Amino acid sequence: MGRWEPDARDRLVRAALDLFDEQGYENTAVAQIAERAGLTKSTYFRHFRDKREVLFSGQDELLELVTGGIAGASESAGALGAVEGALVAMAVTFTQDRWANGPRRLAVIAANDELRERDALKMAGFARTMKAGLLERGVPELDADVASELGVLALRRGYAQWLEAGGDFAEVARRALEEVRVAAAGLEGAE
Amino acid sequence: MGRWEPDARDRLVRAALDLFDEQGYENTAVAQIAERAGLTKSTYFRHFRDKREVLFSGQDELLELVTGGIAGASESAGALGAVEGALVAMAVTFTQDRWANGPRRLAVIAANDELRERDALKMAGFARTMKAGLLERGVPELDADVASELGVLALRRGYAQWLEAGGDFAEVARRALEEVRVAAAGLEGAE
Structure with a gap:
């Protein structure tokens, strides 16, 4: 334990979702999540700032991908x-992995005000990151605002469709965006 | 004090914004807000659930107006x-009153993660309430999703334009919606 944890992050996410399922988000402590994953609390905090963030991990990476894309x-x-x-x-x-955990993740979030x-x-x-990227490309402010809101709507709809039907996320998201545009x-x- | 407070809510909002301005949101306690407004803490809690809500009052009323509209x-x-x-x-x-307090309110919110x-x-x-109302009218789900996101964008843009230029909010919001649609x-x- 603690020496080499190549999949520590995924194990923590899965352990957290299991516990949130079994006993509720509110009743679960970080120490329990770490224990269930066979890891230490300090390993948990190397990956996530607090209990909540185990459900929202990887956002910085996603924002970088948005900007780069x-x-x-x-x-x-x-x-x-x-x-x-x-x-x-x-x-x-x-x-x-994300596909498999997605429905449980959405259910936990939907049931808790703070998580919503x-x-x-x-x-x-x-939306803000998309808009900033569009402005950087010289897109007029109003168009950037509208396109980024429609983009986030397509992301939300595409994510739900992908969780339901699986497949290649890029393809699903592309279709969702075109559907929203039309x-x-x-x-x-x-x- | 405490007998008849016809404008207690407005006084509390103004006192809160003054204090947030002077000493920061984090450093201000509910008791100070009440004191500054010349009211008791229990009067505060009759109007707002916690410190944060003084900045978000009237949402239930707004949601009812959305549904009715x-x-x-x-x-x-x-x-x-x-x-x-x-x-x-x-x-x-x-x-x-809302117009006068708006810019300070936005500045406090922008500076604090929890408030954002x-x-x-x-x-x-x-967006959710608009969408539910549209579905109720028989609008197809995709159209309801898109129209409600564009509606919230128009609300946000219209609010900013109204704070800047004043005038009749209904007229400003109408223009913002048409601009977003085009x-x-x-x-x-x-x-």
Whole structure:
């Protein structure tokens, strides 16, 4: 224990989800999560700042992928083309493990106010990062705002569709974005 | 004190913003807010659940206005027409007092992670409530999702524009929604 933990992070996430399932998020302590994973509390805190973060790990990496995906989109790509680049870039983190744990993770978050707040902030962070990347590309402010909100909506819908049906996240997210774009284009104005 | 406090809520909000300004949100206690407002702590807790909520008061009322505005939109209104109904219905709460306090309120929220989370949840709550109202009207799920996200974006942009320029909130929000709709319709798909 503590010497070499190549999959410590995944083990902690799985142990946490098991315990949240069995006894509820509120009733679970970090020490129990570490114990269940066969690791120490200090190993836990090397990976996650607090109990909550075990459900939101990897956000910094995701934000970097978003920024990189938008910056790396072809010069001719419009605002939504660049947003698609962000969604495709994120796909590397949507692993089999993540797919397997996803439904339980969503259920824990949905049942707890504090976790729903954290999740809302995470989504707002994606939108802000997408918008900043679009502005950097010279996209006008209003378009950047709209494209990033639609991008986060596509991310949310794509994630749910991916958890349901599996497959390649990049492909699922691409389809979700196109679906959202067509729906937005078809909305009539108020009279 | 404590007998008749017709404007207790407003006084507490103003006292809180003054103190947050002077000494920071983190360094301010509920007891100080009440004292500054010339009220008791128990009066404070009759109006707000905790320190944070003094910055987010009236959300339940706003959500009711959203629901009512969407349900009350004319039968022929499309998804965005109903969302416009929600924004217009919310306008009654955008008072002169709220306008005057708005910029300081936004500055306090922007400077604190916990408050930004709370604000993100508030926005997510508006989107969820708008979406539920649209589904109730028979709007297809995808359209309801897109229209409610665009509606919240218009609310956020309209609020910022209103704080800057003043005027009738309903009119400002209406314009913001139309601006967002036109931008969304003009976004090209990714190739």
